[in-house]
Amino acid sequence: MKKKKIKTTGQKLKIGAIAVALVVVGLSAGYVLGVVGYIKVIGPYVSEMKYKVFLKDYLKPYEEDFTGGDTPEETIDLFIEVLKKGDYELAVKYFEIQEQEKQKESYINLTEENKKNIIDWINEIERKKNIWHKDKQDENNVEFWYNVGEGENERTHSIYLRKNINNKWKIEGF
Numbered sequence: 001m002k003k004k005k006i007k008t009t010g011q012k013l014k015i016g017a018i019a020v021a022l023v024v025v026g027l028s029a030g031y032v033l034g035v036v037g038y039i040k041v042i043g044p045y046v047s048e049m050k051y052k053v054f055l056k057d058y059l060k061p062y063e064e065d066f067t068g069g070d071t072p073e074e075t076i077d078l079f080i081e082v083l084k085k086g087d088y089e090l091a092v093k094y095f096e097i098q099e100q101e102k103q104k105e106s107y108i109n110l111t112e113e114n115k116k117n118i119i120d121w122i123n124e125i126e127r128k129k130n131i132w133h134k135d136k137q138d139e140n141n142v143e144f145w146y147n148v149g150e151g152e153n154e155r156t157h158s159i160y161l162r163k164n165i166n167n168k169w170k171i172e173g174f
Contacts, residue, residue, distance in 0.1 A: 067093040068168030072134075072142045072161040075169040080122050086115075096162060096170040128157075139163070141172075 067090075069075035079094040088107035095103045110118070128146040135143045145158040160172040 061097050062165055065093075065097055065164055065170075066166050066168055068164065068170050070168070072144070072169045075161060075171065076125070076144070076159065079171060080125065083118055083122055094171050096164070096172055099171070099173065124157075142169075 069078050075094060079091060082091045082094070088110065092100050092103045092107050132144045132146045135145070137143065140163040142161045143158055144161075145156050147156055157174070159174055161169045162172045164170050
């Protein structure tokens with residue numbers, strides 16, 4: 001049987017320091033590998049979950065948007081009726097979701113002059129309805145247009161509509 005050699009205090013401190021260093025290195029390596037593993041294994045799932053939450057929140061206003069007509073013509077008629085009643089907040093909802101914030105500036109807090117311009121525009125649209133041209137670009141996009149005036153002062157007025165995910169026609173722009 002071998003006799004155990006008694007170690008000095010200095011030797012004991014050296015061994016203790018090496019043991020602590022090995023534990024620290026081991027824990028550090030484990031932490032780094034754990035983080036890398038998390039990023040490689042768990043990270044994509046977390047990113048995917050965040051994306052799904054973002055997408056759900058992004059799509060919510062579109063999924064809840066049922067304002068509009070079943071045909072482009074019906075949407076224009078409904079829009080005109082709402083404008084005639086002076087319900088400009090509802091009128092804005094006939095626009096596509098991404099256009100509504102921009103249109104609020106045009107239709108909310110109107111001056112009397114702007115209200116008169118809207119009434120004039122409504123009258124013009126109603127007078128010209130029988131000469132509108134309809135260009136169906138595809139199943140979900142339509143343009144109505146008509147000429148305003150004659151000769152040199154002739155200009156074209158267009159209304160663009162698009163079908164939303166709820167199959168309601170929305171005003172894309174003028």
